[in-house]
Amino acid sequence: MSEQVTQCKHCIVPKYYQHITALAFAVKEINENHHILPNLTLGFNIYDSHNNAKKTYHATMLLLSTLERFIPNYVCDNQKNLIAVIGGLDAQISINVASLLNNFKVPQLIYGSVPLMDSKSSGRSFYQMVPQESLQYTGILSLFLHFRWTWIGILVMDNENGERFLQTLLPMFSQKGVCSAFISRVPTLTTDSQIHEILDDGTKIYTEVMNSKANVVLFYGESKSMVFLRWIPYFAEYPPNLPRSIVWITTAQMELASQFYQRDWETEIFHGVLSFTVHSNDVPDFKSFVEKRNPSHAKGDGFITGFWQQAFGCEFPNPDVGDVKGDICTENEKLECLSAPFFEMSMSGHSYNIYNAVYAVAYALHGMFSSIFRHRGREGKVGVKHQNKQLWQLQPVSLCNERCHPGFRKKVKDGEPFCCYDCIPCPEGKISGQEALVLWTFMKHHDTPIIKANNRDLTYTLLIALLFCFLCALLFIGQPERVRCLLRQIAFGIIFSVAVSCILAKTITVVLAFMATKPGSRMRKWVGKRMTTFIVASCSLTQAAVCTVWLGFSPPFPDVDMHSMAKEIVLECNEGSVTMFYCVLGYMGFLALVSFTVAFLARKLPDSFNEAKFITFSMLVFCSVWVSFVPTYLSTKGKYMVAVEIFSILASGAGLLGCIFAPKCYIIVLRPELNNREHLIRNKA
Numbered sequence: 001m002s003e004q005v006t007q008c009k010h011c012i013v014p015k016y017y018q019h020i021t022a023l024a025f026a027v028k029e030i031n032e033n034h035h036i037l038p039n040l041t042l043g044f045n046i047y048d049s050h051n052n053a054k055k056t057y058h059a060t061m062l063l064l065s066t067l068e069r070f071i072p073n074y075v076c077d078n079q080k081n082l083i084a085v086i087g088g089l090d091a092q093i094s095i096n097v098a099s100l101l102n103n104f105k106v107p108q109l110i111y112g113s114v115p116l117m118d119s120k121s122s123g124r125s126f127y128q129m130v131p132q133e134s135l136q137y138t139g140i141l142s143l144f145l146h147f148r149w150t151w152i153g154i155l156v157m158d159n160e161n162g163e164r165f166l167q168t169l170l171p172m173f174s175q176k177g178v179c180s181a182f183i184s185r186v187p188t189l190t191t192d193s194q195i196h197e198i199l200d201d202g203t204k205i206y207t208e209v210m211n212s213k214a215n216v217v218l219f220y221g222e223s224k225s226m227v228f229l230r231w232i233p234y235f236a237e238y239p240p241n242l243p244r245s246i247v248w249i250t251t252a253q254m255e256l257a258s259q260f261y262q263r264d265w266e267t268e269i270f271h272g273v274l275s276f277t278v279h280s281n282d283v284p285d286f287k288s289f290v291e292k293r294n295p296s297h298a299k300g301d302g303f304i305t306g307f308w309q310q311a312f313g314c315e316f317p318n319p320d321v322g323d324v325k326g327d328i329c330t331e332n333e334k335l336e337c338l339s340a341p342f343f344e345m346s347m348s349g350h351s352y353n354i355y356n357a358v359y360a361v362a363y364a365l366h367g368m369f370s371s372i373f374r375h376r377g378r379e380g381k382v383g384v385k386h387q388n389k390q391l392w393q394l395q396p397v398s399l400c401n402e403r404c405h406p407g408f409r410k411k412v413k414d415g416e417p418f419c420c421y422d423c424i425p426c427p428e429g430k431i432s433g434q435e436a437l438v439l440w441t442f443m444k445h446h447d448t449p450i451i452k453a454n455n456r457d458l459t460y461t462l463l464i465a466l467l468f469c470f471l472c473a474l475l476f477i478g479q480p481e482r483v484r485c486l487l488r489q490i491a492f493g494i495i496f497s498v499a500v501s502c503i504l505a506k507t508i509t510v511v512l513a514f515m516a517t518k519p520g521s522r523m524r525k526w527v528g529k530r531m532t533t534f535i536v537a538s539c540s541l542t543q544a545a546v547c548t549v550w551l552g553f554s555p556p557f558p559d560v561d562m563h564s565m566a567k568e569i570v571l572e573c574n575e576g577s578v579t580m581f582y583c584v585l586g587y588m589g590f591l592a593l594v595s596f597t598v599a600f601l602a603r604k605l606p607d608s609f610n611e612a613k614f615i616t617f618s619m620l621v622f623c624s625v626w627v628s629f630v631p632t633y634l635s636t637k638g639k640y641m642v643a644v645e646i647f648s649i650l651a652s653g654a655g656l657l658g659c660i661f662a663p664k665c666y667i668i669v670l671r672p673e674l675n676n677r678e679h680l681i682r683n684k685a
Helices: 014-032 053-063 091-104 116-121 133-147 160-175 192-211 225-235 286-292 302-312 349-370 390-394 437-444 456-476 482-516 529-553 578-601 612-635 639-670 677-684
Strands: 108-110 151-157 179-186 216-220 247-250 274-278 382-386 408-412 421-425 557-561 570-574
Touching: 014 286, 014 302, 014 349, 053 091, 091 108, 108 349, 133 160, 133 274, 151 160, 151 192, 160 179, 160 216, 179 192, 192 225, 274 349, 456 482, 456 529, 456 639, 482 529, 482 557, 482 570, 482 578, 482 612, 482 639, 529 578, 570 639, 578 612, 612 639
Parallel strands: 151 179, 151 216, 216 247, 247 274
Antiparallel strands: 274 382, 408 421, 557 570
């Protein structure tokens, strides 16, 4: 096994040394495993592309030639056949290599991302060890929508891939309501010395990032782009003024890496970087293999010596040269002491792709020789690698505007993207919608103890019933029509009966659960889903039967009121039978009174048996609203009767929602440390 490296010392990125280590480690594992390639030995050569098309083509021709003579497609040494090539990290390198390899039918496996259009439109074929870029786009958009980051900045490489990225992603963003505060194109870098040539461009980009309201910046680039990104804080006046808290999101090609001269640079600006990359598993023995690849174990290996000097900022003594300037390398330096942007001991995502690529070649050879292809490749998956766990707790906001509060609507600003708007009051006679956040909160924390302890199915049924309670108020708004008149009181009566029967079931469950804990109690057989289901179903069906009788004998119908208002004719829904209306209302009040009574008697039970106190308050609010409704309803005429009923529906629904669920939401959202089994047991005691 030999390593031939054409290198430029000043171009070494110490973190990328792990890529070569992963290659050597995979080859070593395969050669030591006689079940994969018996009687065959894998070897490898390494060539540097220098991020230059001319040198990339030259290195590819060397691969296709004999080691001794530069004669393409002529290899006289049968012991060293070129089986496959693992391309470079950046897309353009792999494309240049493929333009030659395709002529010789040599497969290329790439561990970086290549745009799909390049691999198909140009006729080049790649075996990608990472998922397609389109999956990254979907993941990035999902991340923005999850955190409601709708006002973002975008940086892209100033090349064809960057433009293709914008053409693909911007329409997706617009469809989902995500806007860009700015779009800047980063100059393509081939050497570090170009940084000084693009100082004006860098200063402009720095100013855009600093002056924008966007707290989230998406950067699409290649591995060399990180050099530019590391320079961003230094494009301002020195010493650098670190920007406000910004979340950087990078694509698979990017990795937080440092050049040797960036060893001591501040990395605070990149705390919280999210990188869409391939998840790397912990490969056994890799760390120990990395530790052994040091100058003391590889005497005469110029590449390792060069890496060591770059990584630790020291020099090895050279007898042909005089005194060494700077620190002397002792060979006892520890790789694990290097910072993560400089070098990582655990296998990175890119190294993991190389590791998989070598195994893919080995198994392909195994299948070719044995005619049995057994797929054992270790698979990676697109994921989000975060470098600062506190990000998930802080969840910064990145919006062009604050969200409009209920009662206000959006008005687009002239000359601004649709994400920027003014909030103005809703016109007279219009309403604004609100989200049903409580149900979403409970579903998101579905498996937490506080929700498990409160009969989740019954809780969800109650929340859905309350949601429909608020929505049924809409049936009372608008011009009376036959269907609307038939539905509004019926829907109101049945939906509220379901909600109150759920509360009754909860109350009875609390009492039965307490009684069942007593030794020798026979109540245990009554505690369970069957009991709650029976209570909810029977109470709701009883109200449904009353409503059916109402519809069958004297249903509501559209009518006109010519007597209540002087000089006005009021369109209204005649209830048909006032007696049946009050029967529906009375039955609902009966359920509420029973729930209130049972909850009041059980209010002093231990808190771990939960909600008796809250149910007592909720039923008190509910009964107060509807008791006051009756005289108010009877004393009003015309359209004001409808307004009274709408107010009663909304007030009673809000009372139930607030009294029962507000304490739980407080614990779930604001005091998550109390949402645990130990806390519930402690309260029980």
